[in-house]
Amino acid sequence: MQRRLLVVYTLLIACLVAALAVPLALAYSSHRTGQLLLARRADATRFAELTDRAIRDGDASGLALEVSRYAELYGTAVEIRDRDGTAVAGGGIGDTAAGRRARSGRTTEALALITPFGPSSVLVAEPAGRDDQVSGVVVLRVSTASARRAIDEVWGALALGSVAALGCSLLAAQRLTGWILRPVGELDRTTRAIAEGRLEARIGTVHGPVELRRLEERFNVMADTISAALDRQRAFVADASHELRTPLTVLSLRLENLEPHLTADGQAEYDEALAELDRMAALLEDLLTLARVEADAGLPESVPAGGLPARISGWHELYTAKGLTLTVEIADHSPLPAAVARIADITLDNAAKFVPAGGRVGVSLADRVLRVTDDGPGLDEAARAAALGRFWRAADQGNVPGSGLGLAIAAELARACGGTLALLPNEPHGLVVELRLGRREDPGHP
The missing domain is CATH 1.10.287.130 (Signal transduction histidine kinase, dimerisation/phosphotransfer (DHp) domain)
Structure with a gap:
């Protein structure tokens, strides 16, 4: 849950930071683009005045010298044409849409927005002439390298500031969600402990909302x-x-x-x-x-944790007297809770009551799983689900001795030793009582 909340907070904070940083970055780009346009329009206007005078006087030699000097000084290509499109001075630009608009009397009012990714150059065009009579046009191909360097610096600073703000916000969000969810985590641990049978578990003093x-x-x-x-x-x-x-x-x-x-x-x-x-x-x-x-008050009988084989061997005489075959396969010799022996007694007692003469009962223990199988009449699915309850007796087994509490006691014993008891069908017929114990704790670790 904390991870999901952090993801939501991260998205919200990222959107907020982007909503602040992106407009600032675009605003600065627009500001630098406008500065570049104003500076180069002033130069283009001066060249337009010179162009109008040179065309009217019929002498463009001074204009060509001024254009050449300007190109060397600022590294900006300048091209001047008359109203018919004939080159008068400069060059290297060619016929462009900006130039055609200028011949119709329209000056360059806006440039493409300059960002760190481009454009590398822009065109500034200015018509030359007096009143409404256009005598020529001035077109400047302006490099944006200087403006893009300044924009790079500002965008980089904004990006670093955004990352720093996002990191600080995420740290604060992590601490906030931890503080909010700490009681929830304690509640989850306590309810899990109670579900596992530790009814004395309680929630301690926890800070939170x-x-x-x-x-x-x-x-x-x-x-x-x-x-x-x-x-x-x-x-x-x-x-x-x-x-x-x-x-x-x-x-x-x-x-x-x-x-x-x-x-x-x-x-x-x-x-x-x-x-x-x-x-x-x-x-x-x-x-x-x-x-x-x-009540976890102990059992009336107890055996050493490793004494299960000896406990089961005591049933051979009874099974032989009833005409039953009992087989034992113990592959796990690790220490076991004493309750396992009592559960084995209950299941073997039930099998002795309900398996007819000539039947087979097997006991196996491997990987901390105890299985008692028989080839008796077995139980259907509904009966297996109800058989672990108290005082349950099958309808056709009312004359069999017993209190109906054996499997209920076995289930409680399984819970007490951290395991689970299940009734499963045996093939082709019969019943399997399966006890699954939890993983044995390493005694070298708390």
């Missing part, structure tokens, strides 16, 4: 309000889950104490009640885990 400073203050207030609301929500979930543990434990003990007093007809109902109680306990445990992950 008062309107943007007020916006930053209100943003901090809004962020504090939202953070407090989320904290209260997480605290409620954690407290409710924790407080429910005790009555559930007591209820479980009491149900177990009732077992010796059951009849054969009530055993089935008793078993179903215990199963529901276990399911509720598992749900509360998952809620507590999710609350701790969202």
